[in-house]
Amino acid sequence: MKQKYLFANITVVMIFTLFAVAACGTVATPPPSSEELTAIAAEEEAHNAEEAAQSEDGEESETVAEVATETPVPPTETPVLPTATPTEDLPTATPTDEPTAAPASSASNDPLVRLVQLTGNAERGQELFNTVYDNTSTGPYACATCHSIEPEVRLIGPSQWNIREHAETRVEGESWAQYIYNSIVMPNAYIVEADPPYAENLMPNNYSDLLSDQDIYNLIAYLATLTDSE
Numbered sequence: 001m002k003q004k005y006l007f008a009n010i011t012v013v014m015i016f017t018l019f020a021v022a023a024c025g026t027v028a029t030p031p032p033s034s035e036e037l038t039a040i041a042a043e044e045e046a047h048n049a050e051e052a053a054q055s056e057d058g059e060e061s062e063t064v065a066e067v068a069t070e071t072p073v074p075p076t077e078t079p080v081l082p083t084a085t086p087t088e089d090l091p092t093a094t095p096t097d098e099p100t101a102a103p104a105s106s107a108s109n110d111p112l113v114r115l116v117q118l119t120g121n122a123e124r125g126q127e128l129f130n131t132v133y134d135n136t137s138t139g140p141y142a143c144a145t146c147h148s149i150e151p152e153v154r155l156i157g158p159s160q161w162n163i164r165e166h167a168e169t170r171v172e173g174e175s176w177a178q179y180i181y182n183s184i185v186m187p188n189a190y191i192v193e194a195d196p197p198y199a200e201n202l203m204p205n206n207y208s209d210l211l212s213d214q215d216i217y218n219l220i221a222y223l224a225t226l227t228d229s230e
Contacts, residue, residue, distance in 0.1 A: 110175035119214065120221025128211070128219050136204035143219070146203065149226050157203060158192050164224045180220045184211070 132142040146156035153159050167176035167183075171190055174182070182189050187203035211219070 110177060112177040112181060113175050116177045116217050116220045116224070120217040120224075122218070122221040122225050125218035125220070125222025128215055129222055133204075133207075133210050136210065137206045138201075138204045141204060151228075154194070157198065158194065160223055161226050162228060164227055165229065176224070177220055180223055181216055184208075184216055184219065 129143045132140055132145070134140045148155050148159045149161055150159060151161040153161075163180065164176045167179040170179050170192075179190070185208040187205055188200055191198050191200060
């Protein structure tokens with residue numbers, strides 16, 4: 001823009017200089033004709049238009065360069081959080097048959113009670129109760145040989161009817177399931193009071209060698225069904 005105004009000023013000065021020289025009596029130089037002035041104005045207009053076009057091209061180039069250098073912002077992905085699935089701390093024992101839950105008791109928080117209720121199969125336990133074992137420490141016996149399942153019927157040993165309710169009161173600190181378990185594997189640990197009394201070593205003491213833990217859980221589940229309670 002400064003060049004445009006400078007070119008215009010020079011043109012005006014030249015015109016006035018010519019008139020001044022002519023007025024002072026120096027060599028007469030005829031003033032530019034209207035055609036010449038028109039040509040000068042046209043030339044100046046063309047020059048100004050060329051500068052304006054160059055300026056616009058420069059601004060467009062700068063704008064394109066600025067756009068090209070912008071760093072694209074990648075889309076923000078929302079992370080998917082894993083859903084935690086809580087697991088309950090349950091016994092890992094696997095029942096040999098489809099389990100039949102034993103009745104609930106006041107000692108349901110005892111781990112052995114829960115294990116019997118979760119894995120004990122009462123039907124399988126009934127079969128074991130009536131199975132004769134030839135190699136017990138005292139001879140060929142079945143549980144049913146010595147223990148009645150009828151109320152208040154005494155055979156060689158005490159009746160098993162309502163054994164779950166009785167077992168809860170026999171040994172302090174033991175659940176009914178723990179008492180029955182100990183009575184099977186350690187029969188001399190607690191001998192039930194009776195009249196006449198039961199003799200020590202009356203019951204075979206090697207059932208822990210003849211029965212697996214799962215067999216005993218099944219037996220306990222079956223004995224827990226012999227009850228007046230609903």
